[in-house]
Amino acid sequence: MAIELMKIYVEDKLGRSNVRAGTFKQRHDSVFKELRVVPFRVKVFVIFVLMILNIFFIFFCAANGRDKGKKWQLAWLYASILKIIIDVVVVRFLQIVIIQFYIPEFVLREVETVKKCLFESCDALVEPDHTYKFDLFSATDFIYPSHFIAKALPDFVESKLILNQRSPLPGELGIDPPLWRRRGFISFKDTFSTICVTAVLHFGSLPIDIQKIVVHMIPTVGISLVGYLCIVLSQIGPSMFNVVIVIISIILAYFFVTLTKPLDRMNKFRRLRTFDDNNDANIKTRSIMADLSKVAPSDVPV
Numbered sequence: 001m002a003i004e005l006m007k008i009y010v011e012d013k014l015g016r017s018n019v020r021a022g023t024f025k026q027r028h029d030s031v032f033k034e035l036r037v038v039p040f041r042v043k044v045f046v047i048f049v050l051m052i053l054n055i056f057f058i059f060f061c062a063a064n065g066r067d068k069g070k071k072w073q074l075a076w077l078y079a080s081i082l083k084i085i086i087d088v089v090v091v092r093f094l095q096i097v098i099i100q101f102y103i104p105e106f107v108l109r110e111v112e113t114v115k116k117c118l119f120e121s122c123d124a125l126v127e128p129d130h131t132y133k134f135d136l137f138s139a140t141d142f143i144y145p146s147h148f149i150a151k152a153l154p155d156f157v158e159s160k161l162i163l164n165q166r167s168p169l170p171g172e173l174g175i176d177p178p179l180w181r182r183r184g185f186i187s188f189k190d191t192f193s194t195i196c197v198t199a200v201l202h203f204g205s206l207p208i209d210i211q212k213i214v215v216h217m218i219p220t221v222g223i224s225l226v227g228y229l230c231i232v233l234s235q236i237g238p239s240m241f242n243v244v245i246v247i248i249s250i251i252l253a254y255f256f257v258t259l260t261k262p263l264d265r266m267n268k269f270r271r272l273r274t275f276d277d278n279n280d281a282n283i284k285t286r287s288i289m290a291d292l293s294k295v296a297p298s299d300v301p302v
Helices: 002-014 019-031 040-065 070-102 104-125 145-152 157-163 188-204 208-236 238-273 280-292
Strands: none
Touching: 002 019, 002 104, 002 145, 002 157, 019 070, 019 104, 019 188, 019 208, 040 070, 070 104, 070 208, 104 157, 104 188, 145 157, 188 208, 208 238
C-alpha cells in the first residue's frame, strides 16, 4: 500500500494527465508488478499443452518442407536462424535499452525534483517544533488523490511526508519547471529536440505490452527496408547508391545526436545530484529516516 501511495503522489506532482507521469507509471508498474497466484496444477497443464503444440508445429514444418526441395529447405533454415538471432539477441537488447533505460531517462529530472521535495519533508518532519500548516491554502488538498488517501491513512510514514507538502500550484507547476521554459528564445534545434522528446514520452506512456510489440517490429522492419533500398539503389547505379547511403547516414546521425542531447543534460544533472556514501548529506538522510519512524501517528490531524 505504501508503494502504491508514493506512486500516486509522484503522478500528482508530475501532473496526472502529463506524459511524464504516464511514462513514470509504466516504468513503475513494470518494476512493481501485480501478480496473481497460479495453482501448481494449472502450471503443469499449461506446460504440457505448450510442449504438445511445439511438437505438432515442428512435425508440421518438417512435413510441409519435405517436398519443397533442398534449396527451399536451406532458405527456410537460414531465415529461421536469422529470426531466432533477431528475437533472442537484438529484440531483447532493444527492449532493455529503449523501454527500461532510454525512455525513463527523460523523466529523471522531474523524478529527482520530487525526491528532493520528499527529503525536504523529512527534514521538516523530524524538527522538534514541527507543525502541519493546514491553515495555509494548498491545491493539494483539493485535487491530489494522494493527499486524500494520506488523510485517510495517517499512520503511514509516507502519509506524513505527503501531508507535509503544501503548494498553491497544482501538478508539475508545484515543482521546479524544466529549464527550457525559462528561456526567452528557443532555436530550431531545441524545438526539434523538444518534439522528438515529446513523441518519445508519448510512446513511453503507452502500456508496456504495446511498447514491446513496437520495439519487436523495429529490427524486422529495418532489415526489410534496408534490404529493399539496397536492391533498388544497386539497380540504379553504384554512384547513386553511395550518395544515398551517405545522405541517409548523415540524417540518422543528426537524429541520433538530437535525441541524445536531452540525455546529456540529464546525465550532468545526475552527476550534480550524486554524492558519496560518506558525504554529510547522506549521513544526514540516514539520520532523518531513522528519526522519522519515531514520529507518533497522533501528530497527523485528519
